[in-house]
Amino acid sequence: MMKKNxxxxxxxLLPSMAGVSIFVLLPFLDVLRRAFTSAIGGQFVGISNFQSVLTNDAFRQAAGNSIRFTVICIPLLLLSSLSLSLWIRRIGKRGGFFKSIYLIPMAIPVSSIVLLWKYFFHGQGLLNGFLHLFGISGADWMNTQYSFWILVFTYLWKNIGYDVILWLAGLSAIPESIYEAARVDGAGERECLFYITLPNLLPSFFTITVLSLLNSFKVFREAYLIGGSYPEEHMYLLQHVFQNWFRDLSLDKLSAAAVLVFFIIFVLILLLKNRLQKEDNI
Structure with missing residues (x-):
C-alpha cells in the first residue's frame, strides 16, 4: 500500500520535475558546458574563459559595484523590515493598514518608478528646483556617484513591504504561551526580544535573507531603464556585463561569469545555512 502511494x-511530481529539467537543469548544464569551450567552434579551452572573465575590467568593476550594493542593501533591508514588523505586531489590529501601505511599491510598474526618479533627480528635475530656492546648485544626479544611492533607495523602497510580510509570518508562528510564561518569570520586553523572538526567527531569517539576495539582482531593470547598457560607473552592475556580452554573442565569457556567480551565491547560502543550524543547536 505504501509503495503504491x-x-x-x-x-x-512528474510535470513539475519535467518543467524544472527542461527550463532549469538542462539550460544550466549547457551553460556549464559553454563555460569550458570556445564561443566559435566549441573547442575545449579549460579554464581560459574564467581567466578572461576575472581579468576583464568591466567585470571587475561591475562585480565590485554588485558586492557593494549587496553588502549595503541586505543588512539595511533585513533590519528595517524586522523593526517595522515588530512595530506592526505591537500595535495589533491597526497594523493591517500599514501592511497595505508597505506593499504598494510592489504593485507599481518598474517603468513608472523610473519615470518618477527621472522627473525627480533629472538635471532640471524637482529636486534641483527645490534646492535652487535656497541658492544651492544642483546636479544631474543620475549621472553622478549618487546614482548608486538612488538605486539602493529604490531596492529598499520596493522590497521592504515583502520582507515585512515574511517577518510577520515568522512572528505569528511563535506561540504566545512562551511570552506569557516568560512574563510570569519577570522577563521584560528586551528579554522577550533577545531570548524568545530573535532565536525563534532564525528559520525565517534564512529564508528572508536568501530571497532578499535574489531580489537584489532584479534591481537591474531599474538601472537599465535609467542608464541603458552603459550607465554611470557606480551604477554599472553584473547584469549590465551579462547583457552586453549576450548582445555581443560572447557566450563563452557570459557562461563562465554566470557559473562563477552561481557557485559564489550557492556557497554563501550554504555557509549561512550551516551557521544558522549551529546557532539553533546551541
Missing part, C-alpha cells in the same frame, strides 16, 4: 506521489 509512493508511485502516486511520483506521478503527480
Amino acid at each position: 509512493v508511485w502516486k506521489g511520483v506521478f503527480f
Whole structure:
C-alpha cells in the first residue's frame, strides 16, 4: 500500500520535475558546458574563459559595484523590515493598514518608478528646483556617484513591504504561551526580544535573507531603464556585463561569469545555512 502511494506521489511530481529539467537543469548544464569551450567552434579551452572573465575590467568593476550594493542593501533591508514588523505586531489590529501601505511599491510598474526618479533627480528635475530656492546648485544626479544611492533607495523602497510580510509570518508562528510564561518569570520586553523572538526567527531569517539576495539582482531593470547598457560607473552592475556580452554573442565569457556567480551565491547560502543550524543547536 505504501509503495503504491509512493508511485502516486511520483506521478503527480512528474510535470513539475519535467518543467524544472527542461527550463532549469538542462539550460544550466549547457551553460556549464559553454563555460569550458570556445564561443566559435566549441573547442575545449579549460579554464581560459574564467581567466578572461576575472581579468576583464568591466567585470571587475561591475562585480565590485554588485558586492557593494549587496553588502549595503541586505543588512539595511533585513533590519528595517524586522523593526517595522515588530512595530506592526505591537500595535495589533491597526497594523493591517500599514501592511497595505508597505506593499504598494510592489504593485507599481518598474517603468513608472523610473519615470518618477527621472522627473525627480533629472538635471532640471524637482529636486534641483527645490534646492535652487535656497541658492544651492544642483546636479544631474543620475549621472553622478549618487546614482548608486538612488538605486539602493529604490531596492529598499520596493522590497521592504515583502520582507515585512515574511517577518510577520515568522512572528505569528511563535506561540504566545512562551511570552506569557516568560512574563510570569519577570522577563521584560528586551528579554522577550533577545531570548524568545530573535532565536525563534532564525528559520525565517534564512529564508528572508536568501530571497532578499535574489531580489537584489532584479534591481537591474531599474538601472537599465535609467542608464541603458552603459550607465554611470557606480551604477554599472553584473547584469549590465551579462547583457552586453549576450548582445555581443560572447557566450563563452557570459557562461563562465554566470557559473562563477552561481557557485559564489550557492556557497554563501550554504555557509549561512550551516551557521544558522549551529546557532539553533546551541
